[in-house]
Amino acid sequence: MSILLHVLLLQAKVLPMQVERVKYIIWAADMNRAVEFYKTVLGATVTKHNEVMAELELCGAIIGIHGGGEGKRTWTGMSFQVVDVVIGAAEVVAAGGQLTNEPKPEDGESPHLAMCVDTEGNQFMLTRKRG
Numbered sequence: 448m449s450i451l452l453h454v455l456l457l458q459a460k461v462l463p464m465q466v467e468r469v470k471y472i473i474w475a476a477d478m479n480r481a482v483e484f485y486k487t488v489l490g491a492t493v494t495k496h497n498e499v500m501a502e503l504e505l506c507g508a509i510i511g512i513h514g515g516g517e518g519k520r521t522w523t524g525m526s527f528q529v530v531d532v533v534i535g536a537a538e539v540v541a542a543g544g545q546l547t548n549e550p551k552p553e554d555g556e557s558p559h560l561a562m563c564v565d566t567e568g569n570q571f572m573l574t575r576k577r578g
Contacts, residue, residue, distance in 0.1 A: 468509060469508070469509065470509040470510070471508065471510050471511065471523070471524075471525060472510075472511040472513060473510065473511070473513070473516075473521075473523055473525075473565075474512075474513050474514075474515065474516030474521070474569075475512050475513065475516045475518075475566075475567040475569075476514075476515075476516045476518035476567055476568075477514075477566070477567065478500070478501060478513070478514035480543075480567070481501075481512050481565060481566060481567045481569075482496065482501045482512060483542075484542050484544065484565050484566045484567075485503050485505070485510065485512070485565070487538075487542045488535075488538050488539055488542045488544065489505055489527060490505070491503035491504065491505040491510065492504045492505070494509070498514070499513065499514060500512060500513045500514065505527075510525075516567055517568075518567055518568045519568050520568045521568055521569055521570060522570045523569050523570060523571050525569075525571040526571065526572040526573075526574055527571065527572070527573055527574070528573075528574050528575065528576055529573050529574070529575060531557075531575065532550040532557075532558045532559060532560060532561050532573050532574065532575045533550050533557070533558055533561075535561065535573045536549065536550050536561040536563065536573060539561075539563045539565075539573070542566070543566045544564055544565050544566060545563070546561060546562065546563055546564075547562040547563070547564060547570065548560070548561065548562035549561060556577070557575070558575070559574060559577050560575075561573040
């Protein structure tokens with residue numbers, strides 16, 4: 448069946464496509480090192496791992512890590528809510544990551560945000576639930 452016929456058939460339907468799951472993809476120059484980082488720091492569980500890519504599950508979310516990355520600093524849009532941002536930031540650094548914005552108290556409250564970088568240059572946030 449041609450793509451055009453598929454499009455015409457889909458247009459006749461009002462129903463949306465059936466999404467099976469959502470996966471967020473990041474790149475890594477060293478995929479195995481990245482997998483260890485997310486397992487160690489965030490407690491992710493490896494659900495798939497081969498020489499090309501790995502999938503990790505974390506709080507019901509899937510993070511796909513593909514090898515072949517360049518190791519350049521890249522904003523991912525990922526944010527992980529944790530109980531204590533200061534302790535989480537220390538764990539990121541202990542596992543070989545970096546902080547681009549250390550957690551700081553704000554308005555008399557304990558820190559609620561840390562900007563982090565994993566071992567492969569992927570930037571992410573650690574946040575704490577506020578109020």
